[in-house]
Amino acid sequence: MSRTTSESGDGMISKDQTESPLGEEGSYGGSTNGVVLKKGPWTSAEDAILIEYVKKHGEGNWNSVQKHSGLFRCGKSCRLRWANHLRPNLKKGAFTQEEEQLIIELHAKMGNKWARMAAHHLNLGLMYSSFCSSQLPGRTDNEIKNYWNTRIKRRQRAGLPLYPPEVSLQTLQGSQQCLDINGMDSGNKGQHDILQTHNYGIPDVMFDNLKTNQNILPYVPELPDISASSIPMKGLCSSEYGSFMSPTMHRQKRLREATTLLSSFSGGMKNDFHLFDQFQDGDKAAQYFGFSFPFDPDSATKNPEIFGENQGSHTLANGNFSASKPTSEAVKLELPSLQYAEIDLGGWGESCSPSPLIESVDTFIQSPPTGTVESNFPSPRNSGLLDALLYEARTLSSAKNQSSDKSSNSSTITPGDNADCSALNISETEWEDYGDPISPLGYLATSLFSECTPISAGESSLDESPPAETLTGSKRKFGCSAECNMKSEPVDHTWTADRKKESYTQLDITRPDALLDSDWLEHDSGYGKDQVIMTEAIATLLGDDLSSEYKQMAAGASTDHGWGLDSCSWNNMPAVCQMSELP
């Protein structure tokens, strides 16, 4: 472990200094201009020096540490050491069950965004721990990453799905709700009054999720019925956690951090799809979700790569995958087999054999549609299975629309339309395709999880705890043989008004303006008072110089009803309010 550093400008020491008392351990890396960097484990003396330096000069400017303190470490190394070991409020030791589960959930949502997870971890922990006994103090990204990688290996070896079924279900539900709302929101403006009658508050969703977890995830402690107003937002910007968002942080930097922080509240439904980021073929996805392939023996024969017997193999190429790389880039765009051109939009009902569907899933993963059906929708950025499915669904809906539009001589969708308010426009009629058990997606999504057979394993981890609720599928079943691990209970998946209503109750947190919407505050409790509290909290979070800007914007939002701000006014909002995660 004696690598040489490639970085220039790192803290350097002269060669004749390498016999310093601080250098009794570790090695010395590359030398440039007669100075040598110390590498390897840190000594307590070095730690003390670094701590002293940070006390005096604060964090940042790491490359000057060596100059000022005589520490023979590069700035990078100092920063890492500080961030991972020396900075205050770090929690050491084994992860608690709550932490483990949170990591699993966050990973399902975010993918390998360790730093974001760590930040979220901290933030949620602060809020969460304020009203329940669980404590989730700061963990480092490195810790989380190490934990996760270890977990992957362990489960890979055990032939277990990476995510416990309940987390998979949660994530899919989340994305389903996303579909719901996207479909309803932009597709039918007339639904706004319905939307207005419900709460769309981000904190509500967050806590609703936690409450939901009480049903699904036994480890989540009982949550008191607490309104958003009770959340001690002040803790988020307390000096104790100043390292998270330093008051001296650059303005733009603080905005970024605020974005991260707030997006950790809003979760970003789009991020929900990261669960699938790691799967570049259906086999892995299936394995990770605990699906029991093959669905169809014939398909298994035809396509052993997908349905083969390698269930226990868990081949993660080198155990190495990246969620940050969009699938659309990571995969070849070849369009094998039956693919989109052959999909009969109207013919899902009768003779649709399972294998093409699953094959299509695989196809979706590997080859987001690129040309067969021209899409008016943005291609998936953080593509995963669901992203691809959503994308395809929209594409198909769009195509369907266009074809019907052609017959009815109605106008076609233009890119401008997309850019405006209808980027995710799926009409209610179209949406019925999703909910329709015989539609490709309704069929697919429900069926996928109907296959989700809990795997009982010797692992004592909570990961393997059986799901609290039976995962149900659609009425229609794949025509598989008895060897398939499929549940056969018929489940009503009819798209009912109740289901619609249920979907309305979910916050569209894909809408960044949701946070600014007044309704969730007003409907939930405390009316304007809560809004003020929330506004103040966020404003405080953003810092003095941004708070007025934010408050002004929030005040504007509060006078709006329904969505608070429509998409158009959203586009006109100051950049500070847009939380930067929009494309």
Next chain:
DNA sequence: AAATCAACCAACCGCGATTCT
């Protein structure tokens, strides 16, 4: 008791983004 393996942990590296000059 020695060898092997797995888990854990700390640190390094490369790279991209951001900030500074």
Next chain:
DNA sequence: AAGAATCGCGGTTGGTTGATT
């Protein structure tokens, strides 16, 4: 505006330790 410096993130490697064979 351009290049350099700095920072931060994610991936990876290697050392240590404990359990198992």
